Amino acid sequence: xxxxxxxxxAAGTEAVRQFLQRVAPPLxxxxxxxxxxxxxxxxxxxxYTGAPYYAGQAxxxxxxxxxxxxxxxxxxxxxxxxxxxxxxRGVSPTVSxxxxxxxxxV
Numbered sequence: 001x002x003x004x005x006x007x008x009x010a011a012g013t014e015a016v017r018q019f020l021q022r023v024a025p026p027l028x029x030x031x032x033x034x035x036x037x038x039x040x041x042x043x044x045x046x047x048y049t050g051a052p053y054y055a056g057q058a059x060x061x062x063x064x065x066x067x068x069x070x071x072x073x074x075x076x077x078x079x080x081x082x083x084x085x086x087x088x089r090g091v092s093p094t095v096s097x098x099x100x101x102x103x104x105x106v
Contacts, residue, residue: 024063031065039064042091044071049078056086 039059043052056067071079073090080088
């Protein structure tokens, strides 16, 4: 039983490794800022600033180069104060974030 479990885990680990090699860009030091991935996060409000912050930090920690965080106007300053790495933009019901869509991969 233990041998079957080990071989199943090894097969799963190999499948994950192959998948990541296909989808993740090589980190060889020649890329410019943003070429290894740009992510957009939409969320948050005056009372809820943590979730978009943590989503953005998670994306940066797994390799995204640039992170655009779109949130309610009143949540911008608190979220900006958490981290200088996040590019925070306030949006309102009348502002469209479509104009930023061409610069975001995910």
